[in-house]
Amino acid sequence: MNQTITHQLNHRAIRRFTDEKVPEAMLETLAQVVNRTATSVGMQSFSVIRVNEPDLRSQIAAIGRQDYIQQIPEFWIFIVDCYRNAMVAREQGYHLGTEGDMDRFFQGWTDACLAAQNLLNAVESFGLGGNFYGSILNDAARLIDILKLPELTMPVVGVGFGYSAQAPMLKPRMSMELKLFDDTYRILENYGETFDDYDRQMETYYDLRQADKPMDSFTKQVVDKLKHPIDKRSDLVKIMQDQGFDLNLEEK
Ligand SMILES: Cc1cc2nc3c(=O)[nH]c(=O)nc-3n(C[C@H](O)[C@H](O)[C@H](O)COP(=O)(O)O)c2cc1C
Numbered sequence: 541m542n543q544t545i546t547h548q549l550n551h552r553a554i555r556r557f558t559d560e561k562v563p564e565a566m567l568e569t570l571a572q573v574v575n576r577t578a579t580s581v582g583m584q585s586f587s588v589i590r591v592n593e594p595d596l597r598s599q600i601a602a603i604g605r606q607d608y609i610q611q612i613p614e615f616w617i618f619i620v621d622c623y624r625n626a627m628v629a630r631e632q633g634y635h636l637g638t639e640g641d642m643d644r645f646f647q648g649w650t651d652a653c654l655a656a657q658n659l660l661n662a663v664e665s666f667g668l669g670g671n672f673y674g675s676i677l678n679d680a681a682r683l684i685d686i687l688k689l690p691e692l693t694m695p696v697v698g699v700g701f702g703y704s705a706q707a708p709m710l711k712p713r714m715s716m717e718l719k720l721f722d723d724t725y726r727i728l729e730n731y732g733e734t735f736d737d738y739d740r741q742m743e744t745y746y747d748l749r750q751a752d753k754p755m756d757s758f759t760k761q762v763v764d765k766l767k768h769p770i771d772k773r774s775d776l777v778k779i780m781q782d783q784g785f786d787l788n789l790e791e792k
Pocket residue numbers: 551552553554555604606671672673674675676697710711
């Protein structure tokens with residue numbers, strides 16, 4: 541086992557932090573790691589907004605309905621950024637229909653996700669902790685406004701990190717046998733009993749985590765989450781279009 545694997549197998553979301561600031565030299569290294577992340581067709585179609593301003597933080601915390609976002613030492617928001625390359629092309633006299641097409645969008649989305657995970661790996665390798673915040677998309681239009689995001693950009697995920705002030709248990713995962721297939725996809729014979737063991741593990745995990753707040757098993761949570769999609773997330777495709785992305789939804 542090497543250090544990288546030890547840290548990766550130890551991953552857990554950290555949401556509470558000490559007041560200690562992340563040193564500048566470490567931030568510089570983390571930024572370099574983000575920059576070194578693999579990138580689709582070399583286009584580097586993502587950017588990062590480091591949100592320091594307390595007022596902006598409180599507005600973002602309100603969007604995510606997670607008040608403590610205000611107290612996280614570092615909060616970096618990863619965005620799809622097709623604007624930069626569009627400008628590079630436009631300044632050479634090209635205003636191309638492809639600058640915000642579906643393919644470009646997903647290249648940027650993938651780049652942003654990979655860079656965000658690379659950041660968290662690096663954070664954890666320094667012995668710090670962090671977490672992802674998809675909750676920033678609970679009101680993406682408002683976030684775009686707050687961050688002054690231009691056309692051809694789109695928020696993807698936030699990463700909050702710092703020196704951990706908590707030591708949560710590892711959250712169990714379902715067996716990799718259910719996720720790793722050889723050659724072709726494997727459809728299970730049933731999706732109930734197969735999850736019995738994992739359901740028990742999750743119930744134990746929640747009991748140990750907070751005995752007075754029992755939580756549903758995994759399979760029940762799946763139904764609950766599917767039954768209650770987050771309000772404004774259904775607007776995301778429209779917001780992407782408003783940002784100038786051509787999602788190719790019309791029949792051509
Ligand atoms: C894309 C993404 C978005 C997430 N968004 C949030 C979020 O908005 N708020 C939050 O508290 N946790 C968020 N999480 C953290 C997950 O809840 C967490 O990773 C999951 O419950 C597993 O727990 P673990 O990371 O401790 O193993 C997010 C994770 C991912 C990958």
